[in-house]
Amino acid sequence: MGSDQVVTDGEVRGVSARAQVRAGIVITGTEVVTARIVDRNSPWLSERLRELGFDLVHVTICRDRPEDIRAQLEFMHSQGIELVCTTGGLGPTADDMTAQIVGEFCERELFLDEDLLARINEIISGFSVRMNWDQEALEAGSRKQALVPRDAAILGPAGTAPGLVVTPREGSDKPTVVVLPGPPGELQAIWKEAVETAEFKAVAARTVVFEEQMIRMIGIPESDIAKTLREFDEQRGLGEMEITTCLRKGEMEILVSHHPDDRARREALMQAFNDEYSHAIFSENGETIDEQIVRLLNGRKLALAESCTGGLLAERLTETPGSSKYFQGSAVTYSDAAKAQVLNVDAELIASKGAVSEEVAKEMAVGALGAFDADFAVSITGVAGPDGGSEEKPVGTVCFHAASADGRERALRIVLPGRRRDVQERAATVALHIVRSLIVDS
Amino acid sequence: MGSDQVVTDGEVRGVSARAQVRAGIVITGTEVVTARIVDRNSPWLSERLRELGFDLVHVTICRDRPEDIRAQLEFMHSQGIELVCTTGGLGPTADDMTAQIVGEFCERELFLDEDLLARINEIISGFSVRMNWDQEALEAGSRKQALVPRDAAILGPAGTAPGLVVTPREGSDKPTVVVLPGPPGELQAIWKEAVETAEFKAVAARTVVFEEQMIRMIGIPESDIAKTLREFDEQRGLGEMEITTCLRKGEMEILVSHHPDDRARREALMQAFNDEYSHAIFSENGETIDEQIVRLLNGRKLALAESCTGGLLAERLTETPGSSKYFQGSAVTYSDAAKAQVLNVDAELIASKGAVSEEVAKEMAVGALGAFDADFAVSITGVAGPDGGSEEKPVGTVCFHAASADGRERALRIVLPGRRRDVQERAATVALHIVRSLIVDS
Numbered sequence: 001m002g003s004d005q006v007v008t009d010g011e012v013r014g015v016s017a018r019a020q021v022r023a024g025i026v027i028t029g030t031e032v033v034t035a036r037i038v039d040r041n042s043p044w045l046s047e048r049l050r051e052l053g054f055d056l057v058h059v060t061i062c063r064d065r066p067e068d069i070r071a072q073l074e075f076m077h078s079q080g081i082e083l084v085c086t087t088g089g090l091g092p093t094a095d096d097m098t099a100q101i102v103g104e105f106c107e108r109e110l111f112l113d114e115d116l117l118a119r120i121n122e123i124i125s126g127f128s129v130r131m132n133w134d135q136e137a138l139e140a141g142s143r144k145q146a147l148v149p150r151d152a153a154i155l156g157p158a159g160t161a162p163g164l165v166v167t168p169r170e171g172s173d174k175p176t177v178v179v180l181p182g183p184p185g186e187l188q189a190i191w192k193e194a195v196e197t198a199e200f201k202a203v204a205a206r207t208v209v210f211e212e213q214m215i216r217m218i219g220i221p222e223s224d225i226a227k228t229l230r231e232f233d234e235q236r237g238l239g240e241m242e243i244t245t246c247l248r249k250g251e252m253e254i255l256v257s258h259h260p261d262d263r264a265r266r267e268a269l270m271q272a273f274n275d276e277y278s279h280a281i282f283s284e285n286g287e288t289i290d291e292q293i294v295r296l297l298n299g300r301k302l303a304l305a306e307s308c309t310g311g312l313l314a315e316r317l318t319e320t321p322g323s324s325k326y327f328q329g330s331a332v333t334y335s336d337a338a339k340a341q342v343l344n345v346d347a348e349l350i351a352s353k354g355a356v357s358e359e360v361a362k363e364m365a366v367g368a369l370g371a372f373d374a375d376f377a378v379s380i381t382g383v384a385g386p387d388g389g390s391e392e393k394p395v396g397t398v399c400f401h402a403a404s405a406d407g408r409e410r411a412l413r414i415v416l417p418g419r420r421r422d423v424q425e426r427a428a429t430v431a432l433h434i435v436r437s438l439i440v441d442s
Numbered sequence: 443m444g445s446d447q448v449v450t451d452g453e454v455r456g457v458s459a460r461a462q463v464r465a466g467i468v469i470t471g472t473e474v475v476t477a478r479i480v481d482r483n484s485p486w487l488s489e490r491l492r493e494l495g496f497d498l499v500h501v502t503i504c505r506d507r508p509e510d511i512r513a514q515l516e517f518m519h520s521q522g523i524e525l526v527c528t529t530g531g532l533g534p535t536a537d538d539m540t541a542q543i544v545g546e547f548c549e550r551e552l553f554l555d556e557d558l559l560a561r562i563n564e565i566i567s568g569f570s571v572r573m574n575w576d577q578e579a580l581e582a583g584s585r586k587q588a589l590v591p592r593d594a595a596i597l598g599p600a601g602t603a604p605g606l607v608v609t610p611r612e613g614s615d616k617p618t619v620v621v622l623p624g625p626p627g628e629l630q631a632i633w634k635e636a637v638e639t640a641e642f643k644a645v646a647a648r649t650v651v652f653e654e655q656m657i658r659m660i661g662i663p664e665s666d667i668a669k670t671l672r673e674f675d676e677q678r679g680l681g682e683m684e685i686t687t688c689l690r691k692g693e694m695e696i697l698v699s700h701h702p703d704d705r706a707r708r709e710a711l712m713q714a715f716n717d718e719y720s721h722a723i724f725s726e727n728g729e730t731i732d733e734q735i736v737r738l739l740n741g742r743k744l745a746l747a748e749s750c751t752g753g754l755l756a757e758r759l760t761e762t763p764g765s766s767k768y769f770q771g772s773a774v775t776y777s778d779a780a781k782a783q784v785l786n787v788d789a790e791l792i793a794s795k796g797a798v799s800e801e802v803a804k805e806m807a808v809g810a811l812g813a814f815d816a817d818f819a820v821s822i823t824g825v826a827g828p829d830g831g832s833e834e835k836p837v838g839t840v841c842f843h844a845a846s847a848d849g850r851e852r853a854l855r856i857v858l859p860g861r862r863r864d865v866q867e868r869a870a871t872v873a874l875h876i877v878r879s880l881i882v883d884s
Binding site for chain 2: 030034035036038043046056057063072078079244255304319322328330331335337338341373386
């Protein structure tokens, strides 16, 4: 569309001319390539690298084959990458070879680290006896895990696998490699140690940490945001700010990232957003709607009555520890009978108005308030699809009702776009926004 | 552990000596690299490529930067890859450049395909007028999308973005490139067309489609499976079978993939599994526990009473369309008061035995049977953590109770390993297995 600064779905504008330190991630694991396991590590590492000011350029994934891992490391080197994080391949068996391959890549010979061996043996001795495992095989495994490249920083182990920070031989322009285990919990624990090593800090010292601000809106299409950005660019200029827009579960997220020198420009852009979309902006400090609900409830209790979301909103709220402080529960009333029995909805009302109706949504919310003895309740009843739609109530039609113990209420009926899962996720988000507006006004 | 055939978590043994056709996937999108959007395309494409007999060697992800996309394509070529699938970068704006970059890579000049332009204009004319979009910008976008490499097969468009199959110039050993759009729905629609093109078939004709069998167990540690495989290898030999084991949400999945000539060997291995683990195997045909529950219920109704899983199991069951045929609902009773009020659990019992107890689990299940008028109900109450554990009931302690309307029951109390989310997911899976055993015996 002519300008280089137009925003499209989830993309970034404004390529920085300032040289950033380039980073890469190498994910090893046949189970990832074959789609048996979803890689949760590269998104997590991507956020950490951004916070530290790295430019993450390439993410690569391969099976547990030495030649493929080696090829990916060489590719990273060929692309001027200065920091590589690898994940996986640190286990005790013969095909866990990352430490060895990285050692070769960095031209560091392997040696048996006796201290590390003792630590690993101590960790496994406890449960191996209890579980009646084969001792000989275990010892061979421990020795393998204690074979590490010379001069590497040893991290953890968090499980039984140690992490490593391996630097290339002096004079080489190869990257520093952070070798991390595959299990996300272990990886995250070991990462904290990795960033504290002198080897890591030597690379990170060359980065410029960009400042960033996240702004969240609801109910604004991307084309409007693109227009606002175009106009801002014409009037003031977007400069080298990186602006990523992302539609997620019905909300619009805009992340503005920039060199510290560009702070005034970012503030001006935020002012432009506020001038145009003040009614739609609900967060300017990164706080999610879920976090806002918890904060705004301030000890008061919330209950849900879910039909088409089938427990999705309850599950979303209870994913976070401590949710029992405010969350009473959800009546997932998937059948008409359940709505009548569990939430006391008038069966004749369901028959006459339909389960997806403003009237039933209201009785569901009121029923949930009572059944769970809550201060606030919100109901969701709709047609998630792919079947069940009609001319009057097409797929995506969802009725919401929020009610408070002191007798106030909010209602909404809308048609949400997307497939079944999209409708369910967007409905859960909209329900939170309706509750939010009810709490804010109390 | 000596042998090359030992299985560890999610890894593959038995490297095939038969040359397979190598494939790669290039995911483009700043929103993926920056972890704003989860890549759902590469897992989907991985399955399709495996079904067609390709060996997926490398998956790479980069931002919407031409030089990075180009570097990844060249990397694929350097690795002897014969088929590359790209996703993303096919939109109408200036930074959607995949078609152009792939054209250059394959040494095919771009030209304006007038037929395609007319089709794209027809698609967007309808909604663009309705939405009051900028006509001039739209036309520029359409012309960009109709600029395609010469001699490429044109696919779709499913949205407004056409897909492409681009072959290299004759005599070149570069890969054939399937250019696919980013939105998963569009990608999947266009893939069906891609595999039918002469250009695609020319590559696919060289693959050997491997046969595969999936077997699923519960309650067996990976070390036992490794031992069985070692023994089988010593006695009969694993040959060139590829065996991937994967622990997922508490279940053990074993996928055996092999050349059609090795069918007898795979059958012998399955027999060995059956000899040893008949009590633990619940599926030998790929059917999941969720699918089995639906089949075994055969029209009868299921209800849930969830505490520590917070609606996760209800959400899992209702993710699939048609779940209303058997699923009545779930009482997500996160507070003690809710257990008493909604499920009729004796408040004094909760006070004396605790919310996480066999006794309360039983009353929850019986309460759900009644409240939802169901044929079967299962309850889950436990300590998901990270807080709330005690010496008597450490984090991970979960009590289950399954009850049927005809008065039968099953109960279980276990300590599940892992973090909060792991405990929740494993508890949901265990609950389904308990219901399954109750239904099977009826």
